[in-house]
Amino acid sequence: MKIDRSTIEQAHERIKPYIHHTPVLTSASVDEATGCTVFFKCENFQKVGAFKARGAMNAALSLSPEQLAKGLATHSSGNHAQALARAAKILGVKSYIVMPRTAPEIKKRGVRGYGGEIFECEPTLVARESTLAEVIKKTGATEIHPFNNYEVMAGQATAAKELFEQVSDLDVIMVPVGGGGLLSGTALAAKYFSPKTKVIAGEPAGSDDTYRSMKSGNIEPAQSQSIADGLLTTLGDKTFPIIQELVTEVITVSDEQIIEAMKLVWERMKIIIETSCAVPLAALLKEKERFKGQRVGIILTGGNVDLARALKLMTEGVS
Amino acid sequence: MKIDRSTIEQAHERIKPYIHHTPVLTSASVDEATGCTVFFKCENFQKVGAFKARGAMNAALSLSPEQLAKGLATHSSGNHAQALARAAKILGVKSYIVMPRTAPEIKKRGVRGYGGEIFECEPTLVARESTLAEVIKKTGATEIHPFNNYEVMAGQATAAKELFEQVSDLDVIMVPVGGGGLLSGTALAAKYFSPKTKVIAGEPAGSDDTYRSMKSGNIEPAQSQSIADGLLTTLGDKTFPIIQELVTEVITVSDEQIIEAMKLVWERMKIIIETSCAVPLAALLKEKERFKGQRVGIILTGGNVDLARALKLMTEGVS
Numbered sequence: 001m002k003i004d005r006s007t008i009e010q011a012h013e014r015i016k017p018y019i020h021h022t023p024v025l026t027s028a029s030v031d032e033a034t035g036c037t038v039f040f041k042c043e044n045f046q047k048v049g050a051f052k053a054r055g056a057m058n059a060a061l062s063l064s065p066e067q068l069a070k071g072l073a074t075h076s077s078g079n080h081a082q083a084l085a086r087a088a089k090i091l092g093v094k095s096y097i098v099m100p101r102t103a104p105e106i107k108k109r110g111v112r113g114y115g116g117e118i119f120e121c122e123p124t125l126v127a128r129e130s131t132l133a134e135v136i137k138k139t140g141a142t143e144i145h146p147f148n149n150y151e152v153m154a155g156q157a158t159a160a161k162e163l164f165e166q167v168s169d170l171d172v173i174m175v176p177v178g179g180g181g182l183l184s185g186t187a188l189a190a191k192y193f194s195p196k197t198k199v200i201a202g203e204p205a206g207s208d209d210t211y212r213s214m215k216s217g218n219i220e221p222a223q224s225q226s227i228a229d230g231l232l233t234t235l236g237d238k239t240f241p242i243i244q245e246l247v248t249e250v251i252t253v254s255d256e257q258i259i260e261a262m263k264l265v266w267e268r269m270k271i272i273i274e275t276s277c278a279v280p281l282a283a284l285l286k287e288k289e290r291f292k293g294q295r296v297g298i299i300l301t302g303g304n305v306d307l308a309r310a311l312k313l314m315t316e317g318v319s
Numbered sequence: 320m321k322i323d324r325s326t327i328e329q330a331h332e333r334i335k336p337y338i339h340h341t342p343v344l345t346s347a348s349v350d351e352a353t354g355c356t357v358f359f360k361c362e363n364f365q366k367v368g369a370f371k372a373r374g375a376m377n378a379a380l381s382l383s384p385e386q387l388a389k390g391l392a393t394h395s396s397g398n399h400a401q402a403l404a405r406a407a408k409i410l411g412v413k414s415y416i417v418m419p420r421t422a423p424e425i426k427k428r429g430v431r432g433y434g435g436e437i438f439e440c441e442p443t444l445v446a447r448e449s450t451l452a453e454v455i456k457k458t459g460a461t462e463i464h465p466f467n468n469y470e471v472m473a474g475q476a477t478a479a480k481e482l483f484e485q486v487s488d489l490d491v492i493m494v495p496v497g498g499g500g501l502l503s504g505t506a507l508a509a510k511y512f513s514p515k516t517k518v519i520a521g522e523p524a525g526s527d528d529t530y531r532s533m534k535s536g537n538i539e540p541a542q543s544q545s546i547a548d549g550l551l552t553t554l555g556d557k558t559f560p561i562i563q564e565l566v567t568e569v570i571t572v573s574d575e576q577i578i579e580a581m582k583l584v585w586e587r588m589k590i591i592i593e594t595s596c597a598v599p600l601a602a603l604l605k606e607k608e609r610f611k612g613q614r615v616g617i618i619l620t621g622g623n624v625d626l627a628r629a630l631k632l633m634t635e636g637v638s
Binding site: 044047270272303308 | 339342344345347363364366368585586588589590591592622626627630633634
């Protein structure tokens, strides 16, 4: 399947009734700190608190009635789990979510709140995949992968499409990269709707597999040494080729830089963002000399944090 | 002076270049918790982090060049201090801010950041007023009162005016009340721009002077027994008559109810609000049976918090 202009337009029309058209915020303090004019697309205000609501909804709505009837399944300990459970609830079908038994109780409650059925497993990729395979065998549900899925990628692309409609003439658009669902979608949206805009990814230095993959030309495995816990994922074979073709640059940042950017947003913009969400702004701050005077769009990906933990990071730093 | 429709329209035109047109947010979680459809006008995203930027700017812009040249003065330990210093800076004149010596360092830094000159005094109303009188005598600056000033009130009215332009057919608009600048402005905006909308104030039970003033028909003195530290002010002789005439009801809430509402906004809406700012939502939650199914506008007044203190309140409660 190829994601072209009309794929993204159709995805957008399809999911519009079920998602927030999120606002774009600006901040004189951030502009001063970066030397740029920065436009923040606030997907932290999105349904389920993250852009993941877009991709999950588009993937669910793209299934046939027969497929849908048997339900949706995935393994995820993050925002995609809630997004998929929500999509299933809206469509009146079941969702089966495989989660590591170590996942925070609040995330499990979120999934259950949308009527999702949770299958706990050991916190390893092997256990997650084998448990998911069993669940699918038993239920006939369709797997909706968190990022390595063209409908999910087309859904995530709609965040950047909206931003391009809200703000013209962006020189740069920046997003974080984990598995690459948002990054590939954003790159495609820029290609079709704002071809002069450069696409740049921010990535934690402690899990810089995208940076290395761009250098080597192969999908390099992720490490997991960062507080940006939503970004510790390896690229997929559907996301990587698009990223390789369309993304200008990957900028890596330290955990300290991530916390500094997060604090700036909380304190000056009065909005709550996740650690992972602060990565692109951290990248912009790190390399601000190169972007001086430019119009920069940043997708704020999500706001699902443990308030106490986030505050501890911002007041005491990385321990 | 009478504030009529055109006073507010002119104030809005006058301040537009200097303020944010703040977004309106909705939240399925809040709608579920209240049983209403709630529209939040996000003045926590306003310049200086609070609606006070509107009134101070309008008052400053309403002065004659001769008055302006001698500078602006006020006593305030809160958001008005920063708002006035900012207005003065924009207009290239001096600002003289009398603050109790006990005011938090962060507030003083905020004022100095806008070039304001701070005069410290003892933390009593008498000391504040006498210090301000001295400063004015020496400098010839014009006092801009935080709320008991018609230009300030007309400026604050523009927040509700914008909300009525952004969202139609509100049954109710709710704001917090301290000195009554925002409440009187909101009531006037409703009268002229959305006459079917009822105006309701939220007030901390520990400083329920507006509630009592509405009963007695006289301005009753405020107490200061609430975590909502922006609302511990007595009404003014300019704000009270308007409130008395146009406000439907004052609902009082406990500190526990304020914290619960604040937590709901932080956790589910991903935005940072002050304690004082959570009061109207707390009032709506308290009386939700009476408002079932209605369209309710709430002005989120500000987001200037000490993050650590706010988090302590939300995790440990009132101590």
